[in-house]
Amino acid sequence: MSAAPVLSGDLEEDLDLEEDEDLEVFSKNPSLAVGSSVSSSVVQGALVHSPGALVRSSGSMVNQYGLEEEEEEEARGGVPTKDLFVTVDHPESHVTAIETFIVYRVLARTTRGDFDSSEYEVHRRYQDFLWLRGKLEEAHPTLIIHPLPEKFVMKGLVERFSEDFIETRRRALQTFLSKTAEHQLLSRSPQLKVFLTEQDLTAIKKQGPSFLSRMGDSVRAAAIAVRGVRARPQEFGAMQDYADEFSCKMSALDKVTQRIIKEQNEYLEELSQYRPLYSQWAELEVDLSEPLRGVAGCLDLCGRETEEQLRHLTEVLQPTLHQYLLCSDTLKTVLRRRDHIQAEFEAKNDALASSAASKKGDLETLKEEAAGLEERVEAANSALKGDWARWGDAMRTDLREALVSTADKNQDYYEKCLAVWETFLLSQKTPPGQEEDGLRPTK
Amino acid sequence: MRRTSPTPTAGRMAEDGGDPSERPGGSDPMEDPLEDHQRTTVMVGSTSALSSRLEVSVAETEKRNGKNAMNMQETFTVYLVETRPMELLADGRLPAPDSLWRRYSEFDILRSYLLVTYPAIVVSPLPEKRAEFVWHKLSADNMDPDFVERRRVGLENFLQRVTSHPVLSHDNILYQFLTEEHGWKEAVYDTGFQDKADSRLRALSATFRVRNPDKRFVEMKHYSDELQSHTSQLLRARARVADRLYGVYKVHGNYGRVFSEWSVLEKQMGDGLQSAGHHMDAYAASIDDILEEAEHYGDQLKEYLFYAEALRAVCRKHELSQYELELAGQDLLSKKQQREELATGSVRTFSLKGMTSKLFGQEAPEQREARLHLLEEQISEGEQAVEERRSECQVHVGGAWVDVQRFRQQKDRDIREALIGYALMQISMCKKGVQMWSNTKECFLKM
Numbered sequence: 001m002s003a004a005p006v007l008s009g010d011l012e013e014d015l016d017l018e019e020d021e022d023l024e025v026f027s028k029n030p031s032l033a034v035g036s037s038v039s040s041s042v043v044q045g046a047l048v049h050s051p052g053a054l055v056r057s058s059g060s061m062v063n064q065y066g067l068e069e070e071e072e073e074e075a076r077g078g079v080p081t082k083d084l085f086v087t088v089d090h091p092e093s094h095v096t097a098i099e100t101f102i103v104y105r106v107l108a109r110t111t112r113g114d115f116d117s118s119e120y121e122v123h124r125r126y127q128d129f130l131w132l133r134g135k136l137e138e139a140h141p142t143l144i145i146h147p148l149p150e151k152f153v154m155k156g157l158v159e160r161f162s163e164d165f166i167e168t169r170r171r172a173l174q175t176f177l178s179k180t181a182e183h184q185l186l187s188r189s190p191q192l193k194v195f196l197t198e199q200d201l202t203a204i205k206k207q208g209p210s211f212l213s214r215m216g217d218s219v220r221a222a223a224i225a226v227r228g229v230r231a232r233p234q235e236f237g238a239m240q241d242y243a244d245e246f247s248c249k250m251s252a253l254d255k256v257t258q259r260i261i262k263e264q265n266e267y268l269e270e271l272s273q274y275r276p277l278y279s280q281w282a283e284l285e286v287d288l289s290e291p292l293r294g295v296a297g298c299l300d301l302c303g304r305e306t307e308e309q310l311r312h313l314t315e316v317l318q319p320t321l322h323q324y325l326l327c328s329d330t331l332k333t334v335l336r337r338r339d340h341i342q343a344e345f346e347a348k349n350d351a352l353a354s355s356a357a358s359k360k361g362d363l364e365t366l367k368e369e370a371a372g373l374e375e376r377v378e379a380a381n382s383a384l385k386g387d388w389a390r391w392g393d394a395m396r397t398d399l400r401e402a403l404v405s406t407a408d409k410n411q412d413y414y415e416k417c418l419a420v421w422e423t424f425l426l427s428q429k430t431p432p433g434q435e436e437d438g439l440r441p442t443k
Numbered sequence: 444m445r446r447t448s449p450t451p452t453a454g455r456m457a458e459d460g461g462d463p464s465e466r467p468g469g470s471d472p473m474e475d476p477l478e479d480h481q482r483t484t485v486m487v488g489s490t491s492a493l494s495s496r497l498e499v500s501v502a503e504t505e506k507r508n509g510k511n512a513m514n515m516q517e518t519f520t521v522y523l524v525e526t527r528p529m530e531l532l533a534d535g536r537l538p539a540p541d542s543l544w545r546r547y548s549e550f551d552i553l554r555s556y557l558l559v560t561y562p563a564i565v566v567s568p569l570p571e572k573r574a575e576f577v578w579h580k581l582s583a584d585n586m587d588p589d590f591v592e593r594r595r596v597g598l599e600n601f602l603q604r605v606t607s608h609p610v611l612s613h614d615n616i617l618y619q620f621l622t623e624e625h626g627w628k629e630a631v632y633d634t635g636f637q638d639k640a641d642s643r644l645r646a647l648s649a650t651f652r653v654r655n656p657d658k659r660f661v662e663m664k665h666y667s668d669e670l671q672s673h674t675s676q677l678l679r680a681r682a683r684v685a686d687r688l689y690g691v692y693k694v695h696g697n698y699g700r701v702f703s704e705w706s707v708l709e710k711q712m713g714d715g716l717q718s719a720g721h722h723m724d725a726y727a728a729s730i731d732d733i734l735e736e737a738e739h740y741g742d743q744l745k746e747y748l749f750y751a752e753a754l755r756a757v758c759r760k761h762e763l764s765q766y767e768l769e770l771a772g773q774d775l776l777s778k779k780q781q782r783e784e785l786a787t788g789s790v791r792t793f794s795l796k797g798m799t800s801k802l803f804g805q806e807a808p809e810q811r812e813a814r815l816h817l818l819e820e821q822i823s824e825g826e827q828a829v830e831e832r833r834s835e836c837q838v839h840v841g842g843a844w845v846d847v848q849r850f851r852q853q854k855d856r857d858i859r860e861a862l863i864g865y866a867l868m869q870i871s872m873c874k875k876g877v878q879m880w881s882n883t884k885e886c887f888l889k890m
Contacts, residue, residue: 242708249705256697263694267687274680281673284666287855291862298866396712400890403719407884414876421869428863 084181085109086196088174091166094125101125102166104173108181108196120197126151128201129173135191136180141337142384143186144391146179147326148172171319179394185383229339230346233381239388240335247328254321261318264310268303275299294424301420309413312406320402324395331391334384341380345373493612494603498527499621501599502542504591520591521546522598526621543624547572550598552631553620557611558753559636562760563842564611565850567604568749570597576678576741589735593742600746610846646759649766656765657840663847664758671751674744681741685734696727715890722883729879733872740868743861747854754850757843764839768832775825782818785811 090105108120129148136145149172152165180186194204275296282292348370352363493499503523511517527540550569557566574590584590602621605611616634619627702720706713 245708249701249708252701253698253705256694256701259697260691260694263687263690267684267691270680270684270687274677274684277673277677277680281677284669284673285855288858291859295862295865298869302869396709396890400712400887403887403890404884407880407887411877411880411884414873414880418870418873418877421866421873425863425866425870428859428866 082182083111084187086174086177086181088170088177091170101127102169104170106177106196115193115197117197122196122199122201124195124201126169126173128195128205129176131201131205132191132195133176136186136189139189139191140185140383141341142334142380143183143387144327144330144334144384145183145186146176147323147330148176150326168319171315172323175323183390185387229343232339232342235385236335236338236381239331239384243328243331243335247325247332250321250325250328254318254325257313257318257321261310261313264306264313268306268310271299271303271306275303291428294427298420298424302417305413305416305420309409312409316409317402317406320398324399327391327395338380338384341373342377345370345377348373492607492609493618494607496529497606497621498525498529498540499599499602499606500525501595501602504595505544506586518586519546520586520594522550522595524602524621541622543622545620547594547598549620549628550601552628553617554601555640556616556631556634556636557605557614558756559640560614560616560634561611563757563839564608564846565750565753565757566611567601567608568746568753569601570594570742571745571749576675576682576745589738593738597742597746609849610842641760641763646763649763650759653762653766654769656762659844660758660761660840664755664762667751667754667758670754671748674748674751678741678744678748681744685737689730689734692730693727695723699723699727712890715886715888718889719883719886722879722886726876726879726883729875733868733875736871737868740861740865743857743864747858750850750854754847757847761836761839761843764832764836768829768836771825771829771832775822775829778818778822778825782815782822785815785818 085108087107088104089107091102092105094101094103103123103125106120106122106124108122110118126148133145133148136143149169180192186192195201198204278292278296278299282289282296285292348366352366352370501522502525505521505523506518507521508516508518521544523542524545525540525542528538530538532538547569554566554569557564570593573585574587605617606621611617616627616631619630623630699720699722702716702723706716706720709716
């Protein structure tokens with residue numbers, strides 16, 4: 001791990017790898033997404049790939065998708081076998097002269113042939129995850145990639161290095177990596193492999209033509225954005241509507257859950273003031289001492305159960321809802337990218353139609369480019385449609401699981417409290433001093 | 444649904460009244476040194492409490508309009524006091540109940556009368572004048588129907604307690620309160636009880652200046668302070684907890700709304716979400732009933748919060764009568780010393796007469812004789828006063844100690860019962876919660 005990224009000033013800004021990035025809100029910037037959305041193989045200015053390669057790479061994308069579809073159909077008979085397992089754990093503080101950050105241990109186990117070994121252990125920081133996701137987005141602009149936890153935002157008293165914050169982040173990073181490793185297409189990504197296997201990521205992060213292409217792309221993207229897409233297919237319009245609505249619902253659920261957690265915390269606070277009053281009163285009394293202490297004991301046990309229930313909300317339901325809130329942004333982003341790809345094609349088509357057949361050579365070039373873009377559009381659409389279905393299934397499964405788990409935990413909570421009070425009641429059924437054998441006189 | 448307050452059985456009350464034969468002299472404590480007018484207010488006859496012969500309840504409430512003392516229109520609530528003799532009629536049926544209407548202020552007068560007339564008794568408190576310890580949703584308005592209903596229950600409880608008390612239940616004014624709608628107020632004011640109330644100032648100086656109060660009453664007074672402190676703290680904390688619990692439940696109602704809206708969006712999950720939403724709405728609504736029922740527990744605690752004050756009043760009465768005894772004793776002592784000085788001629792205590800006689804010479808023997816005679820009279824009066832005060836004090840201690848024991852046993856029973864009731868409420872709440880979340884889980888599984 002390097003102490004600081006060694007890059008020139010401009011590129012630093014583009015790639016947003018500043019040291020204090022943790023303090024900024026992440027990834028709501030559409031222009032950045034758009035900039036990276038255009039395939040890395042489309043270039044302007046400094047040509048790296050030839051137009052021929054353009055076609056090939058688009059084609060290979062289609063082929064790739066076709067291959068994956070077959071594999072999925074095969075696997076649909078049973079559970080798709082996972083051949084790549086990842087975990088993120090052991091957060092540790094890493095102190096350098098310039099900054100302090102958390103480093104996580106990433107373990108990977110695999111049976112895949114394309115990996116040299118079956119087990120890997122590397123150390124990654126949050127920035128590295130950002131890099132990985134960025135790369136995946138570049139390579140698969142219309143796939144729905146699971147979101148990363150947000151950058152740290154100074155909110156009230158939450159410490160950047162508080163245990164809760166780090167743990168929450170670790171779990172989200174774990175989810176991100178697991179879902180990526182499970183994704184048919186993404187798990188084959190070379191960047192993922194590099195992320196999981198290379199000890200030193202710094203060198204790899206520095207290299208690659210993608211910097212330049214990104215620069216070019218953002219210029220081009222700006223030009224297209226002005227025009228916008230013209231004939232968006234109806235199904236994608238429906239997806240857009242869904243994404244907007246879904247985003248609202250997730251946001252609302254996220255807020256409601258946060259509110260419940262807050263109210264529950266305040267309830268626990270009051271309970272902790274209320275409970276000892278019974279013990280205190282018990283000290284004053286003689287005969288009443290026992291039942292009063294009994295009630296204090298019950299309140300104590302119920303209080304602990306409430307804490308457990310609260311913990312479950314905070315660790316299971318809340319993070320899941322929040323992640324799907326972030327997902328809803330990804331949905332919108334992916335749809336926007338698809339629109340841009342189509343808009344690009346439409347622009348090229350317009351150029352083709354409007355330009356007089358001046359030079360035969362130019363016309364041919366334009367035709368080839370248009371064809372290439374058309375294929376890109378088709379590929380992007382197929383990729384998106386397929387991944388949309390996959391994402392929908394995963395979303396329903398995840399949310400259902402989280403909600404079922406929460407309802408189950410709540411039911412369990414009430415059952416436990418019920419038992420506590422019933423035990424107390426039982427103890428009061430035979431008050432001391434009143435024997436049923438009739439030998440002892442009643443008080 | 445009307446709730447009736449627990450009535451101690453007649454049998455138990457007879458026990459608590461104490462065996463008259465145990466008393467020194469074997470006399471009925473109620474006939475012993477009471478002032479004349481009190482004797483006429485006591486019903487001669489049975490020693491069992493009124494409640495064994497008369498069923499008493501506060502059946503209904505009504506709003507009335509009338510003019511108050513300042514001739515201004517006001518709205519107030521009246522309560523229907525029903526009484527029914529427990530003897531069966533000739534045909535084996537219970538007679539129809541008699542009833543009359545009473546206002547809260549009349550109950551208040553009755554209680555003030557009982558407090559003054561029976562200073563050795565820990566007199567049951569009335570339900571609170573104004574709603575206190577309210578958690579935010581509960582109305583503090585005296586006209587609020589829920590508050591009126593809880594007050595009705597409290598007034599019934601009060602009447603049932605006094606009519607089953609071994610001493611109080613025999614009071615004639617109490618009987619008239621239950622049976623004579625008109626003329627009762629005149630009767631109670633005629634007893635002149637208001638004049639007999641001890642002056643606050645006197646009671647206060649007694650507390651500070653009494654030298655040898657009965658240790659048991661000092662302890663009991665300390666206990667009453669603690670009891671008051673604990674119950675009031677508990678009531679305050681309970682209200683805050685109720686407030687928070689209300690918040691938790693109500694926020695779940697928002698889940699209901701969002702699930703419903705979300706269900707429109709989803710094809711597969713729609714049904715499950717929709718029904719889950721309904722359950723969340725029901726869950727949020729359930730807290731209203733839960734907390735309303737929980738008020739009963741609060742009322743039970745409040746009764747003992749106010750009982751603490753009544754207990755303290757009995758202890759202060761002891762301090763006062765003991766103080767008065769001590770004062771009478773000191774007065775007698777000083778008179779006796781004066782007589783001694785006069786008889787022996789020695790001046791032990793400083794007195795103006797003594798000084799002037801020293802300065803201006805002894806007085807004439809006739810004057811001395813006259814003064815001596817006066818002193819003897821005063822001493823004999825003083826001795827009588829001391830005797831009266833002593834017996835007053837003893838009677839009070841005797842009666843008060845018996846009633847304090849009765850009160851303690853009643854308190855232990857009642858509070859234990861209240862705690863059991865509290866546990867039952869918690870259980871009911873938990874059962875509802877289990878049901879609710881189990882149903883919700885089923886809905887989620889269908890998603």
